[in-house]
Amino acid sequence: MSPLLDIRGLDVDFDGRPAVRDVHLTLDRGEVLGLVGESGSGKSATALAVLGLLPGNAVTRGSVRLEGTELLGAGERELTRIRGSRVSMVFQDPLSAFTPVYRIGDQIAEAVRAHRDVGRERARERAVELLDLVGIPEPALRARAFPHEFSGGMRQRAMIAMALADDPDLILADEPTTALDVTIQAQILDVLRTARRETGAALLLVSHDLGVIAGMADRVAVMRDGRVVEQGPAREVFHRPREPYTRQLLAAVPRIDTPRRTARADGEPVLRVRGLTRTFPVLQGSVVRRRTGTVYAADGVDLDIRRGETLALVGESGSGKSTTLFELLELAQPEAGTVELFGQRPGTLTKAETRALRRRVQIVFQDPMASLDPRMPVGDIIAEPLRTQGAGKAVIGRRVPELLTRVGLDPAHADRYPHEFSGGQRQRIGIARALSVEPELLVLDEPVSALDVSVQAEVLDLLRRLKEELGLAYLFVSHDLAVVRNIADRVSVMYLGRTVEAGPVDEVFARPRHPYTQALLSAVPVPDPDRERERQGTRILLQGDPPSPTHRYDGCRFRARCPLYPTLAGDEQKRCAHEVPEFEGDGAACHFPRVREVL
Amino acid sequence: MSTLIEPPEAVAEAVTAAPTGRTALVLRRFLRNRSALFGAVLLLLLFLLAFAGPYLTPWSYDHIDYGALRSAPGPDHWWGTNRIGQDVFAQTVRGLQKSLVIGLLVAVLATGLASLVGACAGYFGGWTDRLLMFLVDLLLVFPAFLIIAIISPRLRSGGWFAFVALLAVFAWMITARVVRSMTLSLKEREFVRAARYMGVGPFRIIWRHVLPNVASFLIIDATIQVGGAVMSETALSYFGFGVQPPDVSLGTLIASGTGAAVTYPWMFFFAAGLLVVFVLAVNLVGDGLRDALDPTSKGARR
Numbered sequence: 020m021s022p023l024l025d026i027r028g029l030d031v032d033f034d035g036r037p038a039v040r041d042v043h044l045t046l047d048r049g050e051v052l053g054l055v056g057e058s059g060s061g062k063s064a065t066a067l068a069v070l071g072l073l074p075g076n077a078v079t080r081g082s083v084r085l086e087g088t089e090l091l092g093a094g095e096r097e098l099t100r101i102r103g104s105r106v107s108m109v110f111q112d113p114l115s116a117f118t119p120v121y122r123i124g125d126q127i128a129e130a131v132r133a134h135r136d137v138g139r140e141r142a143r144e145r146a147v148e149l150l151d152l153v154g155i156p157e158p159a160l161r162a163r164a165f166p167h168e169f170s171g172g173m174r175q176r177a178m179i180a181m182a183l184a185d186d187p188d189l190i191l192a193d194e195p196t197t198a199l200d201v202t203i204q205a206q207i208l209d210v211l212r213t214a215r216r217e218t219g220a221a222l223l224l225v226s227h228d229l230g231v232i233a234g235m236a237d238r239v240a241v242m243r244d245g246r247v248v249e250q251g252p253a254r255e256v257f258h259r260p261r262e263p264y265t266r267q268l269l270a271a272v273p274r275i276d277t278p279r280r281t282a283r284a285d286g287e288p289v290l291r292v293r294g295l296t297r298t299f300p301v302l303q304g305s306v307v308r309r310r311t312g313t314v315y316a317a318d319g320v321d322l323d324i325r326r327g328e329t330l331a332l333v334g335e336s337g338s339g340k341s342t343t344l345f346e347l348l349e350l351a352q353p354e355a356g357t358v359e360l361f362g363q364r365p366g367t368l369t370k371a372e373t374r375a376l377r378r379r380v381q382i383v384f385q386d387p388m389a390s391l392d393p394r395m396p397v398g399d400i401i402a403e404p405l406r407t408q409g410a411g412k413a414v415i416g417r418r419v420p421e422l423l424t425r426v427g428l429d430p431a432h433a434d435r436y437p438h439e440f441s442g443g444q445r446q447r448i449g450i451a452r453a454l455s456v457e458p459e460l461l462v463l464d465e466p467v468s469a470l471d472v473s474v475q476a477e478v479l480d481l482l483r484r485l486k487e488e489l490g491l492a493y494l495f496v497s498h499d500l501a502v503v504r505n506i507a508d509r510v511s512v513m514y515l516g517r518t519v520e521a522g523p524v525d526e527v528f529a530r531p532r533h534p535y536t537q538a539l540l541s542a543v544p545v546p547d548p549d550r551e552r553e554r555q556g557t558r559i560l561l562q563g564d565p566p567s568p569t570h571r572y573d574g575c576r577f578r579a580r581c582p583l584y585p586t587l588a589g590d591e592q593k594r595c596a597h598e599v600p601e602f603e604g605d606g607a608a609c610h611f612p613r614v615r616e617v618l
Numbered sequence: 619m620s621t622l623i624e625p626p627e628a629v630a631e632a633v634t635a636a637p638t639g640r641t642a643l644v645l646r647r648f649l650r651n652r653s654a655l656f657g658a659v660l661l662l663l664l665f666l667l668a669f670a671g672p673y674l675t676p677w678s679y680d681h682i683d684y685g686a687l688r689s690a691p692g693p694d695h696w697w698g699t700n701r702i703g704q705d706v707f708a709q710t711v712r713g714l715q716k717s718l719v720i721g722l723l724v725a726v727l728a729t730g731l732a733s734l735v736g737a738c739a740g741y742f743g744g745w746t747d748r749l750l751m752f753l754v755d756l757l758l759v760f761p762a763f764l765i766i767a768i769i770s771p772r773l774r775s776g777g778w779f780a781f782v783a784l785l786a787v788f789a790w791m792i793t794a795r796v797v798r799s800m801t802l803s804l805k806e807r808e809f810v811r812a813a814r815y816m817g818v819g820p821f822r823i824i825w826r827h828v829l830p831n832v833a834s835f836l837i838i839d840a841t842i843q844v845g846g847a848v849m850s851e852t853a854l855s856y857f858g859f860g861v862q863p864p865d866v867s868l869g870t871l872i873a874s875g876t877g878a879a880v881t882y883p884w885m886f887f888f889a890a891g892l893l894v895v896f897v898l899a900v901n902l903v904g905d906g907l908r909d910a911l912d913p914t915s916k917g918a919r920r
Contacts (some may be wrong), residue, residue, distance in 0.1 A: 382815050
C-alpha cells in the first residue's frame, strides 16, 4: 500500500538561504509521526511546505505526494480543495489563528461548509458537536462566544475542533502545546488522541519537546540544520539512538524522573517571606476612575532560602510567581505579610541601606533579548549595576572582561551589541550583569525557558558552577518541572497566588502530598515512550482552567478542580469549602494530604 | 559579514584595553559613515561661508549700489545685485548666518524639550503625566502663529534668541506626545525593569535607556524641524515679525526673490540653493547619527 503522505527530497530556501535540505518522510494512514528538532532546524518549514503555506520568499523543490497526488507546485485551487478537507492544520498560537470578530461556532461552521454542501443550520450543529468532542463544556453556549472570551487551552481545543471539521486524513500540528501550561498541555494532548481515535487521521506532530513526542508518536524523525538526521520507530530512536546528535539531544533534556543528589544547606537564612500579598485594582471609567474589583495576584506566599541553596518557585501562568518576584525586588514595604532579606526588612530601611541591599539581590530575566538594552554595547550593559553602586572607571575596566570570561564569553566582545549574540550567549550576558556587583541572592525568572535544550543544559551547568564557586543562593522561578528537578534543592509550589506545597525537591517530587502538585507532576511528559505510555493510564487530568484571580475564594481555592474533593465525605467537603488550609514551613496546604506517587 | 571578522591584533588589543563604552562606539560608527561625514563637512563649510563671507566682499548687506541695479553676477558683484542695488552675496551670507542659527537652535531646543517632557510624562505616569499632557494640549490648541505674532514685537529687546525660543516653544508638542507613547511601551520592556531593579535612578534610566531607544524618531523629527523652523521664520518675517529689514534671512531673501526667479534668477537661486544644501546636510548628518546609534542598521559599519 502506498503511504498517505510521501515527502521526497524536499528543499526549502528562504531568500536563497537553505532552511530545509533533502528531507524524505513518509506517513501511513492513522500513523503519528513526531518531527523533533531545535529552533531553526526546519521542522516547521517542512510541515508548512506540505500545505503550500510558506511565505512568499520561500522556494521549494522536491516532491510532496498525498496518496499519489503531487502537492508541491499544485495550483492554488487544487491546494484550497485539499486544505481542510484532506489535510488540516493546528497552529501554535491559537489566538492569532481565529478571526477576533467572529464567533467561534461560526468559524468552525464556516470550515464545515467550506468543502461540503451542507445547510447553515446543519453546519452549526456540527460545530457544536465538534466542540463537544474536544471537551468544551456547554458547547452550544460556548459556540456563541468570541475568540477573546476563550482561554488559551480552550482556543487550542477549538482549533482542533476546526481541524476536525471535515474529517481530514492528515492533521499537521505545529507545536500545538508550546504556548500552554503543563496541565493544559496534558488536556490538549488527550484531546488530540481522542480526535485521532474518532477520525482515524494520521498526525504529523511538530514539537521541540521530546516528552510530548515520546507520548504521542509512533515514529520519530529528528531534524537538525534542515536535514533529517535520524528517523525510525519511537522506541528505537529514544532507547537506541544511532546518531550522535540524537544521543546528545536526549542527554541534554532534563528529566523529571531522575533524582539528583541535593545539598541540604543549613547556612543562615537569606530570604524569609511570610504571607506576602499583592493586589491590583481593576479600574473602570475614563474620566472618573472607579475601582470595580481586585486582582489577588499574590495572596499568601511563603518562601525560605538559606545561603548556598536553590529554591525553585513553581506554578502555572497566572499563579503569581512573577508578581511575587517583582514584589520582592521592589524592596518596598509589602501590602501585607513580611519580607526579610538578610535579616533586614525592606521598607523600613534608609536610602543608603536600600542601596546596599540592592547590591546583594540581583535578577536574571526570562527573555535574554528583551532584558538587554538593544542600543547599548555589552560592556556598558554589564557595567551598569557597577556604575549604579558607584564603582570607578578603573574597577569597571577590570571587572567587565573578568565577568565575561567567568560566564564563558570572549572579553574582546565587550563592545558588541546584544543582537550580535545567540540566545544562550545573551543569557550569559544577563547573568554576567547580575553577577557584576557580587550579589548573594540571585533571582532567576525563567532563565532557560526561551532557550533550546542543548543551550539550556549549558546555561544550567553555568549556573550550577557559579553557585558553587561564589556560594550564591538562587530563587529560581520556572514552570518547567524537569528543569527544576535538575537544579533546585528545594521547591515551592504556587496555585492562584498562594503557596500550596514546599519541601526538598526529591521529597516533593517523589512523594507529593497536595493534589495540585500531584496533578502538575503527573502532567509533565517524560522523554521515554514506554514510561510515557504507561503513565497515560494513570495521568491526573485537571478539569477546566485555573479560576479567575479576581475572586477571593472561601476555603481551599483548588477545590473546584481538585480530583480529591469529589471523593470526600460531606463533612470533609464542607471543611474544604469554608476553611482555608494552613501552610507552615514544609508541607502541603491541604486538609487531607495523601501521598501519591505520580512519576 | 564583515562586522564579525576582526583582525587578530585588534582582538589582542581589546583584551588588555578596557571596553570602549557607548559614546566612543557611536562616534566611531558615525565617522565610518561616509555620507554622514560628508554632511558634517558640508555643514561646517556653510558655517564658514556664513561667518567668514562678510569679510570677503567689500559690500555690506545693507549698502545700496545705485550704479548697479539688478546687475547680473560679475567680477564686481559676485552673485549680482537685487532690484535696489544691494549685493546678493553679502545679503545671502548674512541671511545664511541667521537661518543656520535659527534652524539648528530651534530644532535642537524643540526636540530636546519634546524628549524631556514626553519621556518624563511617559515614564513617571500618574499626576506628572496628566499635568504635562494638559500643558501640551493647552499649547496645541493655542494658535501658535497668532501668539508669536503678538509676543514677538515685545521681545525685540531680547534679540534673536528670544525669537528662537519662541519658535521652539510652539514646535515641540506633537513630538512630545509621540515620545510619551513610545516611552510608555519602553517602560514595560524588561531592560528598563532590569535597570530599575539594579537601583538605577529614574532620570538616568530615561537618559541611558529610554532616549537612545527613541533616538531614531527624535533625529528624524529634528531634521524635519530644521527646515520647518527656517520656513516658519520666513512666514513670520513676511508678516513683519522676526527678522526685520534691512536685516535679512534666507527666508526673507527667498520670499522677495520668488517673483524674480525667472527673470533675474540670481536674486532667488543662490538663497534657495543654500537652503536646500543646508537641509540636505542636516539630513545626511541625521541619518548618519541614526545609523550610528542603531546597532542593527545596515548602513553603518563598526
